[in-house]
Amino acid sequence: MVPARQTTLSSTTTLLSTTTKPPVTTTTTQVRAPVYDANGIPQVTASPRQGGVGATVHVDGYGFTDPHWRDPGPPLWLSGAGGDPGCLVYAEAQHTVRVTPDGRLHGDFVVPSHGGCRQSGVSEFALSPGTYAIVFQCTVCTIGTFEVTGSGPSPSAECTTVGFTPNSDDVASSIVATGLSCDEAEAFVRKIGPSVGPFGPARIELDGFECVLTRTDDVELAHGFYECTSGSKRITFVRS
Numbered sequence: 001m002v003p004a005r006q007t008t009l010s011s012t013t014t015l016l017s018t019t020t021k022p023p024v025t026t027t028t029t030q031v032r033a034p035v036y037d038a039n040g041i042p043q044v045t046a047s048p049r050q051g052g053v054g055a056t057v058h059v060d061g062y063g064f065t066d067p068h069w070r071d072p073g074p075p076l077w078l079s080g081a082g083g084d085p086g087c088l089v090y091a092e093a094q095h096t097v098r099v100t101p102d103g104r105l106h107g108d109f110v111v112p113s114h115g116g117c118r119q120s121g122v123s124e125f126a127l128s129p130g131t132y133a134i135v136f137q138c139t140v141c142t143i144g145t146f147e148v149t150g151s152g153p154s155p156s157a158e159c160t161t162v163g164f165t166p167n168s169d170d171v172a173s174s175i176v177a178t179g180l181s182c183d184e185a186e187a188f189v190r191k192i193g194p195s196v197g198p199f200g201p202a203r204i205e206l207d208g209f210e211c212v213l214t215r216t217d218d219v220e221l222a223h224g225f226y227e228c229t230s231g232s233k234r235i236t237f238v239r240s
Contacts, residue, residue, distance in 0.1 A: 032062055033062070034061070034062040034063025034103075035061070035062075035063070036063060037142070041141060041142060041143060042061055042062065042063030042064050042103075042105070042143065043061055043143055043144050044059040044060055044061030044105055044134065044143050044144040045059065045060055045061060045144070046058070046059050046134065046144055046145070046146050047059075047060070049146065049147060050146065050147035050148070050149050051111055051146075051147075051148070051149060052111065052148065052149050052150035053111050053112070053113045053127060053148070053150060054110065054111060054113070055110070055111045056108050056109075056110055056111075057108065057109055057110075057111060057146060058106070058107070058108050059097060059105065059106065059107065059108075059109065059134065059143075059144065060104075060105070060106045061104070061105045061106070061143065061144070062103055062104050062105075063103055064099045064103045064104070064105045065102075065103035068137065069099045069103075069105065069136075069137060070098075070099045070101075071137060074097070074136060074137045075092055075136075075137070076092070076093050076095045076097055076109050076134070076135065076136050077090045077091055077092050077093065077115070077134075077135040077136075077139070078090075078091045078093060078111065078112060078115070078127065078132040078133070078134065078135070078146060078148070079091070079115075079132055079133045079135045079139075079142075080130055080131065080132035080133060081130065087117040087118075087125065088117065088118050089115040089116065089117055089118075089125050089127065090115050090116055090118060090135070090139065091112040091113075091114060091115025091116075091127055091132075092112060092115070093109040093110055093111065093112045094109065094110045094112075095107060095108065095109035095110070096108050096109075097109060097136065105136075105143070109134075111127075111146070111148060112127065113126060113127060114126055114127065115127060126179070126232075127148050128148075129147075129148055129149055129150060130147070130148060131145055131146070131147050131148075132145065132146055132147070132148055133145055134146055156176055156177065156178040157176070157177050157178075157181075157182050157185075158174075158175070158176055159175040159176065159177055159182035159185050159186050160175070160182065160186060161173040161174075161175070162175065162186055162189050162190050162193060162237075164193055164194060169221060169240050170240070171239075171240055172189045172190075172193050172237045172238065172239050172240075173237065173238050173240065174236070174237060174238045175189055175235065175236070175237040176235070176236045176237070177234075177235055178233065178234040178235070179231075179232045179233040179234060180233045180235075185235045188206075188207065188209065188228070188235060189235065189237050191206065191207070192204070192206050192209075192211065192228070193239065196211065196213070196224065196226060196239050197224055197239055198216055198218065198222035198223055198224040198239060198240060199216060199222065199224060200213060200224070201213065207230075208230045209228040209229065209230040209233075209235070210228065210229055210230070211226050211227065211228035212226065212227050212228075213225070213226055214226065214227050221240055222240065223238050223239065223240050224238070224239045224240075225238055225239075226238070226239060
């Protein structure tokens with residue numbers, strides 16, 4: 001008798017894996033609310049808020065939606081008291097400041113060293129330390145403030161020769177004025193000229209200036225080189 005064949009059935013169990021989907025992340029973009037001054041002019045934040053001449057400053061602000069803010073080639077000034085009492089200095093700065101179509105103003109400017117006084121005929125004044133308005137596009141468009149912590153070197157100007165005896169070499173030439181106008185420097189040289197010469201005096205004082213004979217050159221025609229100082233003001237000239 002043939003025994004019955006035993007059949008073994010193997011069952012295979014399939015494990016189903018469950019995949020978990022990552023959570024959905026929602027990103028919210030926040031736009032900084034514009035800040036306006038009492039005249040309704042949008043304001044910027046300067047970073048840093050203070051610095052010396054030559055420093056690079058970044059400015060950023062919103063609300064500059066009026067089309068006039070996007071005029072091409074806009075000037076940017078630092079404006080404030082300086083130079084002399086009653087003088088309002090406007091110092092134009094090199095800058096990359098622009099306004100985007102959605103009204104954001106941003107970019108950099110370099111703190112200038114000098115500016116012109118609107119109440120006087122003198123066109124160059126060194127910026128003295130103090131708080132200045134940041135002015136953009138027009139001279140009344142103040143968009144923020146910046147504190148200048150140090151002044152730059154005073155500008156120098158080459159002035160006209162001053163003569164003492166007509167048709168002669170009795171002159172003061174190579175006059176250079178630093179920190180004052182040529183009119184002031186020439187008037188001073190005209191006043192002190194008769195008292196100095198190629199060979200002296202070695203030192204002389206007049207109107208708050210101290211003048212020193214720095215060297216003498218007697219090749220062909222004798223010349224005396226003078227340097228006169230009064231605080232930050234400086235006048236140099238050659239007396240023959």
